[in-house]
Amino acid sequence: MKQILLSIRMLLRFKVYTFVNFIGLAISLACVFTITRYIHQENTVDHCYPEYKRIYFIERSISDGTKELSGYQSDLEKDPAVERYASFTPCTDLVMDFGKQEITVNALSIDSTFFSIFPYSIYMGSGKIKRPNDALITKEFWLHSLNGVPNPIGVTFKNSVGRKFRIVGVLDTQETKTSWLPDMFLSDELEELWFSNPNYAVVMTPGTDIAKLNEKYNKEQPRDEWSTFQTMHYQYLPLTDYYYTTSHEKSALSQHGNKDYIRVLWIVAFLVGIIGILNFTNIYTVIMSKRAREFGIKKVYGAGRKEIFLQIYIENMLLSGAALFICWLIIEITRHLFYNEMYIPTNSNLKFDLNISLLILFVLPLLTTFYPFIKFTHNTPVSSMRELSSTHFSVRSRMLFLGFQYVITIYMIVMSLFFVRQLEYMLHSDLGFRTHDVIECKMYVFKGGSSFHEKEKEDLLKEGKIQQANKELVNKRMSESTLFTHWSRIPMPLHQFKPSRYALNRAENGFKPVLRARMSPRSMELFEFQLLKGRLWNDSIDEMFTKNSFKCIINESAKKVFGIKDITRDKLQGEDKSWASSNVPSEYNPPVEIVGVIKDFNVKHLSQSAAPMIIEYFDEKYELITVTASYPHERRAEAIDFLRKLYEEATGSTDFEYKLIEDEIASMYNEDRRVVDIYSLFAKVAILISSLGLLAISLFDIRQRYREIGLRKVNGAQGKNIYPLLIKKYLSVLGIASLIAIPLSSGAIILYLEDFAHKAPITPDLFIIGIGATALISLLTIIWQIYKAANVNPAEVIKYE
Known part of the structure; x- marks a missing residue:
C-alpha cells in the first residue's frame, strides 16, 4: 500500500503529463476494445450450441x-x-x-x-x-x-x-x-x-x-x-x-459475415493500439526524464532493480487502470455511434470484457515498463543524476517513438483517402446501362409466402381472377401515363443475373461459367443497352416456352470467352435450360441461336470485370408482380406518388415500397463504405493520439531548452531565429517518417487492389494531403509552446534555470 501511495504521489506531481498520458491510452483502448469485441462476436457465431x-x-x-x-x-x-x-x-x-x-x-x-x-x-x-x-x-x-x-x-x-x-x-x-x-x-x-x-x-x-x-x-x-x-x-x-460462406444466396432467414472486413478491422485495431502504446511509453519516458535525479538518489541509497521495477510497474498499472476506467466510459458513450455510423454492433459478453480488462490492467503495464526500466537501471547513479541537466536526454528514443507514430498516422490518412477515392470511382463509373432515374416497385404481393403455396381450388380460381384484373389495371394505367419515358414489367438487371454454364456449339467443347437472365424488348430499351451486332428482342417474332425459344443475346465478353467468330453460324449449348413447359419435352435442350451482341455492362461489384452474359427472351404477359420505369429527373416525386396511388388502387393496400436504381447500386458498396468510414474515423483518432503525445514531448523538450533560448536572446537572437531552431527537429522526424510511410502505404494500396478489375489511380496528391495534414496538425499542436519560448524573458530564464 505504501508503494502504491508513493506512486500516486509521484504521478500527481506531473499532472499535465499524467493526464495527457492516460487520456491518450484511454482513447486508444476504447477503439481497440470496440473493434476486438466485435471481432470476438463475429468469430464466436453459433458457439451458443454446445456441440x-x-x-x-x-x-x-x-x-x-x-x-x-x-x-x-x-x-x-x-x-x-x-x-x-x-x-x-x-x-x-x-x-x-x-x-x-x-x-x-x-x-x-x-x-x-x-x-x-x-x-x-x-x-x-x-x-x-x-x-x-x-x-x-x-x-x-x-x-x-x-x-x-x-x-x-x-x-x-x-x-x-x-x-x-x-x-x-x-x-x-x-x-x-x-x-x-x-x-x-x-x-x-x-x-x-x-x-x-x-x-x-x-x-x-x-x-x-x-x-x-x-x-x-x-x-x-x-x-x-x-x-x-x-x-x-x-x-x-x-x-x-x-456464417462466412459467400457462395449461398442471401436469405431473410440467415445472416453472413465478411472475412475481408474482419481483416481490415484487425489491421485498424493493431495500428491504433500500437500508436496508443508508443504514445503511452513515450510520455511516461518524459515523466521518468524529469525524475532522473530521484531515481539516481534512490540507487545511491541502495534501491535495487526489483524496487525500481516494482515502482515503475505500479505507476504504469495505475495509469492503465485510470485509462481503463475512461476507456469503458468512452465505449458506453460511443456505442450508438459505432452501431449506427460504423455498423459495428456488439453484444455484451461479461467473460470476454473481464478477461480483456484484466489483460490491460496487469499485462500492458509489463510491456510499457520494460523500456523505462532498462533505460534507468543500466546507468550508474551519478550518470542518472547528471542526465536531467542534459538537453539531449532521451531525445533519440523519444523522436524514434514519435517517428513511428507519424508513420502510422500518415499511413492511415493516405489509406482512408484512397478508400474514399476508390469508392467514389466505383460509384460514378459508367456501368454500360442506364443507372439513374429508374424506379422499381411491386404491384402485387403473394401473401402466402414462398413455402405456403397450397390452396383450395376455389381460392386459386378466385386469386387468378384478382391477378388478371390487377395486371390489366396496372398495364392500362402505365400505358396511359405520360410521366414515364419507358416502363417494363421486368425487375432491374442488378439482381436478375444468375450463374449458369454454356459450351460453344456442343457439350464436348466444355462448359464455361456465364451469368444468365431474361429480358423483354421494353426492359432492354429502358436500360439503354447498346447493340453492336445483330438485333435485340422483338415481341412479334420471339417466343417463350416453345421450341422457338432457344435464342439468346450475348455481350462482348461472352463472344470473346467462347471464341465466337460468326453469330449466324455459332451456337451456345446450355448445360440445362432455364425453364420448363408442357409445350416442350423436359429433356429437350438444343444449342441456342445467337441473335445479337451488345456492349459489355456490369451488374456486379466493380472489383470484378464484366462477366460473360447470356440474355434470354421474356414475354411480359407472364409477369405480374413488378413494374420498372424511367422518368425525368425533376419529376421523381411525381413518379413515386403516381406509383403509390396505382399500388393502392390495384391491391387495396397501403404498404407501398419502391427501389431507386441509384440506391440499389450504392447498396452494392455498403462494405466498401464501412471500410471508408472506419479508416477515416480511426485516422482521426490516430492524429488525436499522436497530437497528445507531441504535446507532452514538445512541452518537455522546449522547456528543457529555455536556458539555451535565454542565452541566445541575450546574444541578440530574435523570434524569427528561435522558431526554426525549435521546429527543425520535429520537421526532420516528420520528413523521415514520410519517406517510410509513402512506400508502405503505396504497397498496401497495390496489395488491396490486386484482385480489383477497376482501379482508381494512385496519384501524388494522396501522399501530399496525408503528409500535409499531419504536418499542419503537428505544428498547430506545438505552435503556442514555440511562441511562449520565443518570447521568454531571458533574465527570468537565466535567473531560475
Whole structure:
C-alpha cells in the first residue's frame, strides 16, 4: 500500500503529463476494445450450441456454381459417421394475421429432433411443438413485432389460407450471435409443406475425418431426372464455416459475415493500439526524464532493480487502470455511434470484457515498463543524476517513438483517402446501362409466402381472377401515363443475373461459367443497352416456352470467352435450360441461336470485370408482380406518388415500397463504405493520439531548452531565429517518417487492389494531403509552446534555470 501511495504521489506531481498520458491510452483502448469485441462476436457465431464443432449442414453444389443448403434424398444423413440429424425447412415472407395487424414472418419448420441439436432456452411457456398448429416465437419477435403484448402464450393467429396457429412458448435470446434469425418455429407436419424439400443438419461422431468423408461423396450425379448436362454433388458444410460462406444466396432467414472486413478491422485495431502504446511509453519516458535525479538518489541509497521495477510497474498499472476506467466510459458513450455510423454492433459478453480488462490492467503495464526500466537501471547513479541537466536526454528514443507514430498516422490518412477515392470511382463509373432515374416497385404481393403455396381450388380460381384484373389495371394505367419515358414489367438487371454454364456449339467443347437472365424488348430499351451486332428482342417474332425459344443475346465478353467468330453460324449449348413447359419435352435442350451482341455492362461489384452474359427472351404477359420505369429527373416525386396511388388502387393496400436504381447500386458498396468510414474515423483518432503525445514531448523538450533560448536572446537572437531552431527537429522526424510511410502505404494500396478489375489511380496528391495534414496538425499542436519560448524573458530564464 505504501508503494502504491508513493506512486500516486509521484504521478500527481506531473499532472499535465499524467493526464495527457492516460487520456491518450484511454482513447486508444476504447477503439481497440470496440473493434476486438466485435471481432470476438463475429468469430464466436453459433458457439451458443454446445456441440457446434460437430454440427454440419448438408450442402448441395450444382455444376453451374450454385450452392445451397439441402440434404433431401442425398442419404448423407444416413452415413455411419452421423450420430443424429434433424430436418428443417426455411419459410420466408409469410404474412400472418394477428387480428389487429398483419405481420410478415420468417419461420423455420422443424422436426422433433431439431432442438436437441440447436437448443434454445425457454423464456416463457413451453419449448416443445406437440401439435401441427403449435408455434414457438422468439423473444425479439415478441418484443418488437408483437410490442411485448402481456402473456403471449395462447395467442392465436392465421396464415394467408386461414390455418390457425397458437403460440405455446417464447424462446430466449441466444448467448452468442447466430447464423439464422427466425421469428418463429413451426411444425414440419403442416400440409402446406408436403411439397417442400427440407434441409438437414447432422451431428458427427467425435473424431470424424470430414475431409475424407467429403471426398467419399464428391461424385457428380445428374441434378434431376430431366437434366441434360447439369450435375450436382453433396458435401458436409461445418456450422463453423456457414456464417462466412459467400457462395449461398442471401436469405431473410440467415445472416453472413465478411472475412475481408474482419481483416481490415484487425489491421485498424493493431495500428491504433500500437500508436496508443508508443504514445503511452513515450510520455511516461518524459515523466521518468524529469525524475532522473530521484531515481539516481534512490540507487545511491541502495534501491535495487526489483524496487525500481516494482515502482515503475505500479505507476504504469495505475495509469492503465485510470485509462481503463475512461476507456469503458468512452465505449458506453460511443456505442450508438459505432452501431449506427460504423455498423459495428456488439453484444455484451461479461467473460470476454473481464478477461480483456484484466489483460490491460496487469499485462500492458509489463510491456510499457520494460523500456523505462532498462533505460534507468543500466546507468550508474551519478550518470542518472547528471542526465536531467542534459538537453539531449532521451531525445533519440523519444523522436524514434514519435517517428513511428507519424508513420502510422500518415499511413492511415493516405489509406482512408484512397478508400474514399476508390469508392467514389466505383460509384460514378459508367456501368454500360442506364443507372439513374429508374424506379422499381411491386404491384402485387403473394401473401402466402414462398413455402405456403397450397390452396383450395376455389381460392386459386378466385386469386387468378384478382391477378388478371390487377395486371390489366396496372398495364392500362402505365400505358396511359405520360410521366414515364419507358416502363417494363421486368425487375432491374442488378439482381436478375444468375450463374449458369454454356459450351460453344456442343457439350464436348466444355462448359464455361456465364451469368444468365431474361429480358423483354421494353426492359432492354429502358436500360439503354447498346447493340453492336445483330438485333435485340422483338415481341412479334420471339417466343417463350416453345421450341422457338432457344435464342439468346450475348455481350462482348461472352463472344470473346467462347471464341465466337460468326453469330449466324455459332451456337451456345446450355448445360440445362432455364425453364420448363408442357409445350416442350423436359429433356429437350438444343444449342441456342445467337441473335445479337451488345456492349459489355456490369451488374456486379466493380472489383470484378464484366462477366460473360447470356440474355434470354421474356414475354411480359407472364409477369405480374413488378413494374420498372424511367422518368425525368425533376419529376421523381411525381413518379413515386403516381406509383403509390396505382399500388393502392390495384391491391387495396397501403404498404407501398419502391427501389431507386441509384440506391440499389450504392447498396452494392455498403462494405466498401464501412471500410471508408472506419479508416477515416480511426485516422482521426490516430492524429488525436499522436497530437497528445507531441504535446507532452514538445512541452518537455522546449522547456528543457529555455536556458539555451535565454542565452541566445541575450546574444541578440530574435523570434524569427528561435522558431526554426525549435521546429527543425520535429520537421526532420516528420520528413523521415514520410519517406517510410509513402512506400508502405503505396504497397498496401497495390496489395488491396490486386484482385480489383477497376482501379482508381494512385496519384501524388494522396501522399501530399496525408503528409500535409499531419504536418499542419503537428505544428498547430506545438505552435503556442514555440511562441511562449520565443518570447521568454531571458533574465527570468537565466535567473531560475
